[in-house]
Amino acid sequence: MSDRFHKRLWRNAVTMASPAPSTPTLQIVEGLRECPCCGLFQTVPRLKPGHVAYCTRCDAQLARRRRTAPIAAPAAFCIASAALYLALLLTQLLTINVHGRVNTVTILTGPIELAREGFGEIGLIVGLTTLVMPGVVIALMGAILFGASKRHMPDWTPRLMSWYERLREWSMIEVYILGVFVAYTKLIDLAIVDLQAGVFLIAALMITMAATDSTLDVERVWHNRDIREEMEDGQGRKLPVEHVTATDETMPSVTHMLSCHACGLVMAFDHVVPREADMGDCPRCHQILRRRKTKSLTNAAALLVAGIICYIPANLLPVMTYTKMGQPDTSTIIHGVIELWQSGLVPLALLVLFASITVPVLKIISLAVMVLGTWFGQKRGLRPLTKLYRIIDIIGRWSMIDVFMISILVAIVHFNFLANVLADPGVVFFTIVVIVTIFAVHCFDPRSMWDAAGQNGPVDAPLEAQDNSEAGGISRPSHPFPPHDMEPERA
Structure with a gap:
């Protein structure tokens, strides 16, 4: 909200100083969708209730209609x-x-x-x-x-x-x-x-x-x-809106199109759309339009490093101290899993092991592979990496099981000498790991992997990957974009 407020405040100041020149029309491309995971534009027909449309390249869900009212x-x-x-x-x-x-x-x-x-x-x-x-x-x-x-x-x-x-x-x-x-x-x-x-x-x-x-x-x-009849672009200019269909013979160039991250509406401009520039507000949902997330690699890498640093003390330091009859007993995350296993609660022990140990490690390793692969323009394994991204995006929050368990024990076990439970610094580091890795997943744009590999036509790679390419990190062929990636496909 604050980003949009300051943007409009600046626009109004510029408009008062000098009138905006006339601009061409913005096109709303009906029946076209951009995959949120790989960035491929595809034609999607109007779905009937109970039908689902999936991406032809990475199997991500593009649209879904419910059977219910x-x-x-x-x-x-x-x-x-x-x-x-x-x-x-x-x-x-x-x-x-x-x-x-x-x-x-x-x-x-x-x-x-x-x-x-x-x-x-x-x-x-x-x-x-x-x-x-x-x-x-x-x-x-x-x-x-x-x-x-x-x-x-x-x-x-x-x-x-x-x-x-x-x-x-x-x-x-x-x-x-x-x-x-x-x-x-x-x-x-x-x-x-x-x-x-x-x-x-x-x-x-x-x-x-x-x-x-x-x-x-x-x-x-x-x-x-309803879609507004005109849209205000990033410079505050009013663009008249017209509608075209994805079945027309003359389709807009992929480099001129972007989709709204909130409502999925596909729009085409009369010029090449910059990778991370503010292109105005969506005429349907009023959210800020950008082709890709801003500074995706840098933000994800910074949060990932913070998660790795905190992960070590999160597992070495005790997360709580349990005192019974005056005898304290500290417990780490892995110690809690062992206790559940020894008590015969094997399914619950496996659940806690998966949520508190496996999931954080999986997120850290997976994100590291994705960030480095994007940085160096990795072209292999993009489809399984994209599916893995969707998995870690879903399961990331389940690591909070231990944090919630400790909050309950701390609240209920208060019997002084008889029994008492206190939280320890390990729970702080573990909570930080869970939170920063969730934010790291959100900051990373999986479409950038396909951009850096040259699979989305002439769409630019992330700026960080471009800098690495100039330094000799990525080698590009003179014509890296196959013709079929230049036009929309059918989901």
Whole structure:
């Protein structure tokens, strides 16, 4: 929002100084999609309910139509999610009884106890992902469905759609309930533990929120959105908008086209579109238009290095200290996995091993290969690397299981000499690893791998890779772009 505000403020200042010259028409290319993972432009017909379109090159999903009612079905699940969420705020999760002394925990107490022990930043992250973000995304979805039900969709609805896409994965109710189960297995050897109604409310909330997402027909919502008759470009000039179809004999050049990252609308300009320049606001959803993410390689590499640095102390330092009858026992992440295995909870031990050990390592190694491959113009294995990118983008947040488990144990096990659980510095480093690697995945643009390999026609490679090429890092043939990559294909 701030980026758009400053951009428009600068435009208005320039416009007052000198009038903008006349400009040619902007073309909206109907029936064309750019793959968000490999950057290939493909013709996609209007889909029937229940049909899905996939990229012909990397198998990424381009479009999907739902069979359910476009507004009624997600609205019903959204209302149910709101009711469950409000009930969850007032309900207990667990009750523990140690020799007649009883403690309870709610979804609010974990972040509060972490803050009291001096881990306020971790408590804030736990509170945001388990308490604030679920409520925010439910409210956003309710507003989106209300706006989409109108005959003429309000201008604020597309903006809320974009924010919903950005914030949805930070609502980690699905991960939190697994943290509850891991905490439960660690507590049953200590005392009498009773599951309260809050646990079942979380499970129900997880189901209803997933059902809301699975029944929302995003394609139908965007097709019902009116497209403005003119667009303001990056220099503040008004471009008249006209519509062409992807089946026309004369198609715009690939170098002149880009797609909106939010709504997928494909547009064609009368000039070559720079790689990372601000091309104005989308005439359908009002989001800033850029061909590729800005400084993708640099940002992803910086966050990746930060994750690698923090990963070592995250595994070596204890994440919590468990004291029983005055005898302290520190625990690292791998020690917690071993305890679950020795207790006979093999499936749960494998789950924690996968989420807390395998996933961070997989993200770090995979991103390192992708960044270096893009930097040096790697041409082999692009398709499996693109699929791997989609996998790590989905599973990255599941590493928060241990963090949520510790927040629950810290909140409920407070019996002084009898039993006590305290968080340790290892949990700080581990949380940093999870967060920065999630941001690293978001910063990296998988299309840049295909650009650097010359698979997207004359589209420029990332600026960092170009600099490396000039230094002798990448060798380019004189005609690296095959003819079939210069025109759109059919999905």
